[in-house]
Each structure stands twice: as C-alpha cells, then as structure tokens.
Amino acid sequence: MPDATRDSETIIVIMYCAGMAARVVLVAGFTHHDVADELWRASPESALVRHDLSGLADGVVRRWVDGRLTVLELAHGCVSCTLRLDLVPLLEELDGRVVVHLDPVLEPEAVCFALSGTDVEVEAVVTVVDTATWLDDATGDDSLADRGMRAAEGDERTVAQVVVGQAEFADALVLTGSCDPVLAAVLDRLTPHAPRQTADGLDVTALLAAIPAESRRGEIDDGFAPLLHGQPPLEPAHGVAVVHFTERRPFHPMRLHDSIDVLLDGVVRVRGRAWVASQPDAALWLESAGGGLRVGNLGPWLAATGDWSEADADRRAAASLLWDPYYGDRNQEFVVITRSADAARIEAALRSALVTDEELALITELDFADPFAEWHEEMEL
Template identity: 75%
Template sequence: MAGLADHDVAQEIWLASPGAVLVRHDLRELAQGIVRRWVDGELTVLELAHGCVSCTLRLDLLPLLESLGGRVVVHLDPALEPEAVCFALREVDVRVDAVVSVVDRATWLADATGEDDMADRGLAAADGDDRTVAQVVVGQAEFADALVLVGDDPDPVLDAVLDRLNPRAPRRDRRGLDAAALLAAVPADARRGRFDDGFGALLRGQPPLEPAHGVAVVHFTARRPFHPVRLHDALDVLLDGVVRTRGRVWLVSQPETALWLESAGGGLNVGNLGHWLAAVDDWSDEPAERRLAAAAHWDPEFGDRAQELVVITGSASPDEIAAVLRDALVTDEELALADELEFADPFAEWRDESNRNDEMEEL
C-alpha cells in the first residue's frame, strides 16, 4: 500500500483480508536512526545504527515479513517507493499479491509535473535523499497493480495520464470503496511486485497512443546511436510539461553499454543497464525473454542496439519532443566515422559507476 496521500485505504484493505496482519512504518526520524513501526496497532520504536531506507528494509521489514508468515498488509511510509521495496523482497520467501497506490486528484498532477524535492516537503528518507516528489508519486502510481483515487472532483486530464501511465491497473474511487472487489479486479498477469530489468516492453499494458485532453504518448525509436553531447543538451525537452519518460538509450560513444533514461516532472536519472547482446558472444546467462526479443528484432549491422523511449506528455508538444530527440542522433557522416572520432561524453560516469539495480538497493 503506497502513496503520498494519507488516507485509511490500507485499513480497508486489511479489513478485506481476513487473518492478515497490518504493518506500518513511520520514517520521519530516519535520519536520526529512529523508525516507528506498528504491527496490528502495537508500536515498536527501532533505533538503527545507520539511518537509511535500505537498512530499514534489510534489518526490519524483510525479517519481520518472514517471521509473520501468512498474509500481511504493508502500509508503506510516503518516502518509500514500492518498486524499491519489491526489489528488496527478492531476498526473502515472500510473495506479493498486489501493490495498491493512492492518487490524490487535488494534488497528483501538480506533484507529478513539479520540481519540489522530497526534502522540501519534509518527506526525505534520509540525509542526501535528492529524489523529487514527481519521481516518487509517478513511480508509486506506475508500479501499482491497482489504484485508489481520493478527492471530490473527477479530472479527465488525470484520467488520461493514468490511462497511459498504468493502463491495466483497475481504478476505484475512495468513496464507497469495496477493497475486496478492487483486489479481485487485479488482472491475473499483473506485475505483482515483479521487477523490470529495463529490457522488457516499454508500452506495458498497451496504453492508448492517441492524444486525449492534451495528454499524449511519444514512442521514439531509432536504429542509430545518439550523439552524447547533443542528447545531453536535448534532455531539457523531457523536463518541462512531461509527466514520464522511460527507455533505453544507445550512445555512439558507448557502443557496448545500454543506458536507462527515466524522468518524472523535473527529475531525471540515467542508469547503466549492462551490455547489449550484440557486444557479447555468450548469451547463456541471459533471460530467455530477452534473447527471444533480441533475436526477433535483430539488425544485421547493429544487432539489438536501438533507441526506444516512451514519453507521456502533459503540456509539452509531442512533435517538438520527437524532433529534438531526432536531431540528437548521429549524422550519416558521424556514424561512418564513429570508430575514428573521439566523442566528448557527459554520460561516461554512468557507464563506469551507475547501475540501475544498485540504485534500487540504495533506496
């Protein structure tokens, strides 16, 4: 159960889950090493040697879930993102039945397109937490298997965004919520906590591609690399009037490395996904799904290397975004001389230091 909106939805889900235990954490004093945890209403104050989210998960939540057994409803602190929690759960014998997030109609769109840091709201998970509110609320809604909307007035723009951000998640209004029916409506093939390695389908759930209420989807693909400097200069187009960007990036300066680019509102991250299959000889350790997808779209010259970005726009122009990204690709001459030219690369640090899985572990 996730979301910045503070409502009693977790309580209703718990009541709709006979025999389940309700667990809730309060991380407002995490920077001081203090975590408050309730299990079925019984408070325990924990003092951790290191005030960080990963320590809270590793030292408390994971062993607690294993010890409880049976069904548990976990009400996540607003500072926690369900994707990072589910990534951590891979270490224990726990199955996720559903992730439910709350979306506040009155604030969600402004939060999702804004530039406020979590620290600006007093919601930072620890010192040095530089996540934006947009990154958190968009991630919470995107990773959910079901969504509960609170607030009085339906918003067609918000509905259009959610249709494209998470098209398969059933949505219900908080008023008159039937929690059992909501959980029953979660599709059988829903994510249910499964972590995306970055090489899967980006148009998950087949979102509508036609514009609605000013909201549009840009699906940018190309079979040639980006020029690193021009792409770096182009990133501003993804930070103004854009709700979400996700996708794989191929740089001419890093022919062996697949980069992951992700933005929400005014926040942007770049991570290292690892190697393109075209850059290695042995595929035996690669997931079967990735091998099949690569083989199905194999290019005789570039292999599985390709650009693919999905951008959900709010007020930004889809045509401008596509044009700016297209202009950031290398020219025919640059591509022909790629092995001879030295490209300045603002993204070099991500090739050497950043890994998308490591970022999940740090949260």
C-alpha cells in the same frame, strides 16, 4: 538496538509466526489516507504493518503491527537498512495476508526488490492517488528535501519521482476524489492495467478481484523488458500523449544531453534505453519524472558480448526479432508520457540527437565528448 526494542519485536514475531510465507498487500501513496485500514478490516485474519520513517535521518524508525508500536534504532539510518534489517525479516516471519502501509516516501518497487528471493508473495500493490495534488506533484521540480520529507541524508529524490513511481508500479489505484479527464488520461497511459476506485465507497474486495492476471504483482522489470507495459492507449486525449521513439542508429552524446530539457518540461514520465556513439557496448537507461532525471547503465548489449547465456528468454527473443547484421541488438527506444508538452517537438529533439550520415561513416575515428560517462558510473541500475 536496545533490549526493550528487541523484546517488543520478539513478542510480535512470536504472535504471528506460523512457518508459512506471508501474502503481502502493499499500500503506497504520497498521502496518509486510511485505505490500508480498510484492507485490513476487510480481511479479519490479516495483520497490519505500518512504518513511519520521519525519524530515519536520526536512525529511528517507528513500526506498528496491528497497532502495537515498536521503536527501532538503526546504526545506519537509510531506507535500504530499514527494509533489509526490519521489514523483510518481519514479513518472512508472518503468515497469511499482511497489509503493509508504506511510509509516503517509500516506493513499492524498492520494497518488492528487497523481497525478491524470499518466500514472501506480493499479492498486490495498491497506490492511493491524491487527485487534488498528484498531477502538479508529478510534473513539478520540488525535491523531498524541499518538502521536509527526505528519508535520510543524501536522499535527492524529487516528489515527482516518488509519486510517479508509486502509481506506475501499482496493480490497483484508489483515488481520493473525482478524477478529472487529464488525470484520467495520464493514469490510463502510466498504469493502463490497474483498476481504479474512489476512496468514497471503496469496495476493497472488488478492487483486488479486478486486478488482471497479467499484472506485475511485485515483479521487477528488467531494463530490457518491453517499455509499453500494459498496452497503454497511444492516441492523444485531453492534451496527454505517448511518444514511442525507436531508431537503429546511435545518439551523438552531446546532442542527446542538450535535448534532455525538452524531455523534462510538461512531461510526466520518460523511460528508455539509449545507445550513444561514445559507448557503443553499453546500454544506457534514462528515466525521468517531472524535473527529476536518472541515468543508469544496464550493462552490455548482447552484440557486444556475443554471449546470450546470461540473458533471459524474453530478452533473447526480442533481440532475435530486431537483430541487425551490423548493429546486433543495439537500438534506441523511449516511451514519453506528456501532460502538456508538444509530442512532435519531443520526437524532433530525439531525432536531431542521432548521429548524421557523415558522423556515422566516420564513427570509429571521431572522439565524442560524453557527458554521460561519469553519470552512469555513479548511478548504475
């Protein structure tokens, strides 16, 4: 890093360092709306941090603190390096409230994960939703690369994964315009706990005060946590529905793979744990937004280890409630939020992917082809 950059960064740190942990309000969104500025102005003693990652692929990050620009040169141009080497150390030095305006391609969950284990307190995550484009973005197939917005080489995320993740992780939402009934129904189910205001006439003090005590405020969900976060409405509205699929027998891996297309068409969000017959000890994680899919490995089921000591209290309690004498805590659970897809068709596709009674009787003798084996090895959560 050039000396001039380091000197500029040092000046900023000295101006704000007071030996106390920062209280951070993260402002996310696939838009450059000035909600962060309004939050900053509403709290005169706060600092405003802003990042521009458009040059990240070339190892350059532009960062402003209260309008003062620092150009950072990173040896490895990637989002994790930006968080680990710049944003986290900066926030650890600041005190009081800090409003952090995230680059449009940053997802607040990744930032909060980077902050876990520090003394920095996440006061709230506020996401700005562009009401004119959000629904199409959330159900589309465009990648960040298609829009010329990928954060770095190898960034294969879709626009849908970004905008859905930003809204889903929010404690409060700011809408850039009027919210039509379909968008409102989707947001009611994606982030049911989050209060909403429109940008016109925004009262940021009232918005932050309306965030309920049980909001996540930067807390990262364990993959075994309840999937119906915030108790979303389960009744369909304006063509939007929630499919909550649960079952106590394994999936046939190839038939589950073949059913994935049904989960990607007309669907806003899929999140769930899968138990496949070819990997009886592993809890797999499937997550999609629009046409983007992630498959991960959450680790072993408790029944596979016999050791509950590493599991948190909530997971132990959930496992005890559904424990089966033979299967233990193994189970299927998916939550699917649809925009236009047929909920019954999704339910039928998942159910048809389960092993049959005949396959279940011979399960230890069958050799299942497993298209998920290599995927989850590359994408462990």
